[in-house]
Amino acid sequence: MNAVVALAPRFQRAGGRDARVTTGLAVTAFAVTTGLTLSVVGGLLGFADRAALPVPPGQDDLRSLYLSLAWTAVVLLVVPLLTLGGAAARLGVSRRDARLATLRLLGATPREVVGLTVTETAWQGFVGAVLGILLYGALLPAVALLPFQGTTFAVAELWVGWQGLAVTLVAVPLLAALSGAFSLRRVSVSPLGVARRETPKGMTWLRLVIAVVGIGLFMVVSAAAGALGAAAVGALVGALAVGFATLNAVGPWVLALVGKVQLRRATTPARLLAARRLLDDPRAAWRVVGGLGLAGFVAGALAVLPAITAVDTTGDPQGDTLMADLVTGGMVTLVVAFLLAAVSAGIAQAAAVLDRRREIALQNLAGMPVELLDSVRRRSVLVPLLFVSVGSAATALVMLFPLFGAAAVSSPQGLLLLFGFLAGGCALVYAATETSRPLLRSVLADTVVRAD
Incomplete structure (x- = not known):
């Protein structure tokens, strides 16, 4: 694992300007994914909190319907959000595969190759998560202006809590690392095939x-x-x-x-x-x-x-x-x-x-x-x-x-x-x-x- 830690920064610099651009794109994708996901979850929590309040006299209880509609919106948005996050971990995958395949041919073990990728993508995911939390904070006042059920939301209703932010800082890098490691199946199995640019099945x-x-x-x-x-x-x-x-x-x-x-x-x-x-x-x-x-x-x-x-x-x-x-x-x-x-x-x-x-x-x-x-x-x-x-x-x-x-x-x-x-x-x-x-x-x- 010491070899992975030593190689990680050099591996990143080896890509030159292209690697820096790809890293910037990946961090941007993770930030957008994190910020919008937190906003969507915050909206769901807002409807859930309203559903727990007493029903005003003379009104029908439509809170369960609103909560169901909120869950439907979450489903329709979280899938594209997760897709964008997964794609972010695979940005520049062919160029990264080529460099990793060279390391494999030079004697690097599959464990070291996976370790390099996990380190790189997890770091990108963590930076993107931090920026995404800032984006979520910036979006809160605008989302709170949306009128539902005859009134707008309070910012506190859309807050996911410090526990939610802590989970985000752990979950996003973890998901990024898993997606990055999953993309390396070809390198680990056949580095020569990657180096020769063979067409995948x-x-x-x-x-x-x-x-x-x-x-x-x-x-x-x-x-x-x-x-x-x-x-x-x-x-x-x-x-x-x-x-x-x-x-x-x-x-x-x-x-x-x-x-x-x-x-x-x-x-x-x-x-x-x-x-x-x-x-x-x-x-x-x-x-x-x-x-x-x-x-x-x-x-x-x-x-x-x-x-x-x-x-x-x-x-x-x-x-x-x-x-x-x-x-x-x-x-x-x-x-x-x-x-x-x-x-x-x-x-x-x-x-x-x-x-x-x-x-x-x-x-x-x-x-x-x-x-x-x-x-x-x-x-x-x-x-x-x-x-x-x-x-x-x-x-x-x-x-x-x-x-x-x-x-x-x-x-x-x-x-x-x-x-x-x-x-x-x-x-x-x-x-x-x-x-x-x-x-x-x-x-x-x-x-x-x-x-x-």
Whole structure:
């Protein structure tokens, strides 16, 4: 372990400017993940505290409904948050794998290789957690202004407590270390394969089976909700979490199929190279657009809002308040989901450019024009972006059909709302990926190709 401690700072410096940029991206991702997760959990605690208060005379007890809706929002947001955190631990993984594989070939043990990675990612996670706590503190006054149940929150209602902050400072580095260690399976097993840049094994159709089972589970629970009684809400939220999480399993597999179709239909160099890049590493492509896929699922789920809020509540102040709160909560959930998708896409695309630095530089030296490289980078994002956003929203509508029937697709307002959500979300995520364009230019400006 002494060798790991001695090598860790040198290993970090060996990556040069690229390693510093990748570290900055990872810390930013951990900070955003931590800050927004604490804000979401704080909101849940706020609704839980209100549910414990006495019901005012003459009013119906809707507190359990609000708490259930809060749990649903937590499920819809925590999965993208955890996905962003896991992706942060894998930033720059190909460049890190190459250096670690060299150490393995020079005699380093698998334990030392894992120790180096755990040390690096845990440190990034800890710094990101500290910055995320500061972000949470900055967001508290703004979140407290959101009106629910006829009043705004007090900052104290949204406070997770010092115990919550202590758990955060332990949990985030731990999760970062576990994600980083999990990404090293190829290095530990076959360092020579990494050094030779061998193509990893393709994904199997089992991913599709997992997704179908997860989605089917939610639909079955939805259809049987009436017979579950008091346990129906908990079962629905749990099944929703399972079905939602399976999108991460099936997403890369679906993108691999999209890459095969694009490859057959490619008629220009840009389309051919973009399809080959997508087919070569669909997991990397999913890391860029996966956040939008999860946000698109949220948008599809919220397409039922116009049908729900169209219920006539004339003369019922509590009903009017509930409908207004549904709209507010839905909009807040969707905005956070799309902001997460944009942050995730921008960070992942920048990391992808750095991961492909050597490949891009060699292509440029071989005579490939900068415009073609830029076109390939753009197409490798745009095609998966459109496919994933529409596919995930359609999946949400299918999953929710047992609960709401044709209400989501029969309401023109719902479909218009869904189209607007997807168009705005795609534009936001695409704009975030375009921030990597200057980074690509800086990579091409360096005419020295490092072996790395």
